[in-house]
Amino acid sequence: xxxxxxxxxxxxxxxxxxxxxxxxxxxxxxxxxxxxxxxxxxxxxxxxxxxxxxxxxxxxxxxxxxxxxxxxxxxxxxxxxxxxxxxxxxxxxxxxxxxxxxxxxxxxxxxxxxxxxxxxxxxxxxxxxxxxxxxxxxxxxxxxxxxxxxxxxxxxxxxxxxxxxxxxxxxxxxxxxxxxxxxxxxxxxxxxxxxxxxxxxxxxxxxxxxxxxxxxxxxxxxxxxxxxxxxxxxxxxxxxxxxxxxxxxxxxxxxxxxxxxxxxxxxxxxxxxxxxxxxxxxxxxxxxxxxxxxxxxxxxxxxxxxxxxxxxxxxxxxxxxxxxxxxxxxxxxxxxxxxxxxxxxxxxxxxxxxxxxxxxxxxxxxxxxxxxxxxxxxxxxxxxxxxxxxxxxxxxxxxxx
Numbered sequence: 585x586x587x588x589x590x591x592x593x594x595x596x597x598x599x600x601x602x603x604x605x606x607x608x609x610x611x612x613x614x615x616x617x618x619x620x621x622x623x624x625x626x627x628x629x630x631x632x633x634x635x636x637x638x639x640x641x642x643x644x645x646x647x648x649x650x651x652x653x654x655x656x657x658x659x660x661x662x663x664x665x666x667x668x669x670x671x672x673x674x675x676x677x678x679x680x681x682x683x684x685x686x687x688x689x690x691x692x693x694x695x696x697x698x699x700x701x702x703x704x705x706x707x708x709x710x711x712x713x714x715x716x717x718x719x720x721x722x723x724x725x726x727x728x729x730x731x732x733x734x735x736x737x738x739x740x741x742x743x744x745x746x747x748x749x750x751x752x753x754x755x756x757x758x759x760x761x762x763x764x765x766x767x768x769x770x771x772x773x774x775x776x777x778x779x780x781x782x783x784x785x786x787x788x789x790x791x792x793x794x795x796x797x798x799x800x801x802x803x804x805x806x807x808x809x810x811x812x813x814x815x816x817x818x819x820x821x822x823x824x825x826x827x828x829x830x831x832x833x834x835x836x837x838x839x840x841x842x843x844x845x846x847x848x849x850x851x852x853x854x855x856x857x858x859x860x861x862x863x864x865x866x867x868x869x870x871x872x873x874x875x876x877x878x879x880x881x882x883x884x885x886x887x888x889x890x891x892x893x894x895x896x897x898x899x900x901x902x903x904x905x906x907x908x909x910x911x912x913x914x915x916x917x918x919x920x921x922x923x924x925x926x927x928x929x930x931x932x933x934x935x936x937x938x939x940x941x942x943x944x945x946x947x948x949x950x951x952x953x954x955x956x957x958x959x960x961x962x963x964x965x966x967x968x969x970x971x972x973x974x975x976x977x978x979x980x981x982x983x984x985x
Contacts, residue, residue: 601746608735616731620724623659624704627722630657631707659725662697663709666716669694676725697721769821776818780811787811806848813845820885828879828961835876835883835916835983839907840868842887850895864898866891870909876916876964876983882957886966889950890920890979897924897977911985918981919969927971935968958983 663672671693679689700706700721709718790804843866850864876883894905908919927935938952958966964983971977 605735605739608738612731612735616728619728619731623722623725623728626657626659627661627704627707627720630661631709631720635709635711658727660696660700660723662693662700662721663718664694664697664721665718668697668719671697672718696723699723772818772821776814776821780814780818784811784815809845816881817885820881828882830877830879830962832875832985833878833880833883834872835874835878835918836868836870836872836909838878838880838883839887839909839918842884842891843868843907846888846891864895864903864905866905866907868907868909870907871911874909874911874916875985877985878962878964878983882961886954886957886962886981889954893950894920894922894924894977897922897926899925914985916983916985918983919978920981921976921978923976926973926975926977927968928973932968932971936966 657675660674660676662674662677664670665672671690674693677693677696679693697706697719700723703724704722707720707722708716709720711717787804787807790807796804847866850866891905895903904923906919906921908921910917910919936951936955938949955966958964958981962983964981966982967980969978969980
């Protein structure tokens with residue numbers, strides 16, 4: 585799946601999640617509004633019943649209504665006098681009725697009544713529709729409060745499941761990618777084995793040939809170097825998937841060895857007057873005694889990939905690749921800087937993504953493989969620290985000492 589297909593799926597999932605959240609909130613609010621309206625009707629009924637009692641001389645006949653119907657109210661209710669400074673009665677309020685009623689209880693209930701008045705307008709209880717006798721203050725039932733909090737609880741649970749799902753799928757994806765890397769690497773090592781063995785045999789025959797010219801001697805030597813390199817590459821592929829041993833090595837010497845090998849194979853420029861000059865110069869600066877805990881073969885592979893990446897980025901008549909090595913506390917830092925074409929800011933986040941390449945026929949595996957080797961097999965870090973179009977790029981390797 586390409587980058588844009590993955591992005592479209594993510595956007596679709598986010599939009600679906602938002603729509604579901606909006607629907608849950610709307611549906612819950614509809615239910616809450618219906619229950620609140622029902623509670624308001626019950627509170628009005630309560631107030632009207634009190635008015636009937638206040639206006640009817642035969643109030644005893646209404647005891648049944650209070651005992652059997654009104655007492656079924658499940659939301660908090662407080663009745664005050666008309667001046668709202670005295671409590672007449674209350675129900676479903678967090679007050680211990682088994683002990684003596686105190687002044688602090690009265691103050692507490694009056695404060696609750698004020699809060700209820702902010703939530704719902706108090707209901708007046710009048711005598712013959714003229715004189716205000718009481719005010720009925722009522723709040724929300726536990727059911728309403730629970731329903732209001734329900735969406736947040738659901739979102740929290742959903743968020744936890746999404747997070748766990750994301751972590752799980754990320755782990756599975758990473759594990760699958762790792763298996764692909766391992767399978768591809770071992771198959772490559774296997775495929776290289778047979779032709780390498782044959783080539784090494786032919787090389788031995790070339791070495792045994794007598795009366796070779798100096799040029800042929802040099803060619804035979806370089807062919808041997810390249811075969812040794814290919815054999816080392818096959819060995820590197822076979823190590824992918826296993827945990828290689830890390831040893832303390834002189835990082836400067838390892839980098840210099842790789843740079844010297846590449847230097848003989850870097851294209852050269854010949855001017856009109858026949859002067860030969862290197863198209864790309866490789867410099868190594870910093871401590872020559874810098875140490876790092878690495879797997880030497882795999883670390884050389886990383887340096888090769890960074891060198892190749894820098895060489896491919898050269899779009900000037902002459903280029904420069906600089907390795908700056910420094911040591912600090914418990915780590916060794918290596919900055920690899922070139923003066924190539926650089927990377928546009930919008931592509932920086934993709935440079936280590938498998939399959940990403942700016943070359944027409946590039947596989948986009950070099951930098952991804954380098955990062956995997958440094959971070960998974962050498963306990964280090966590989967990052968893109970700086971890059972500007974037309975100015976060049978800097979990669980940084982951090983290794984434990």
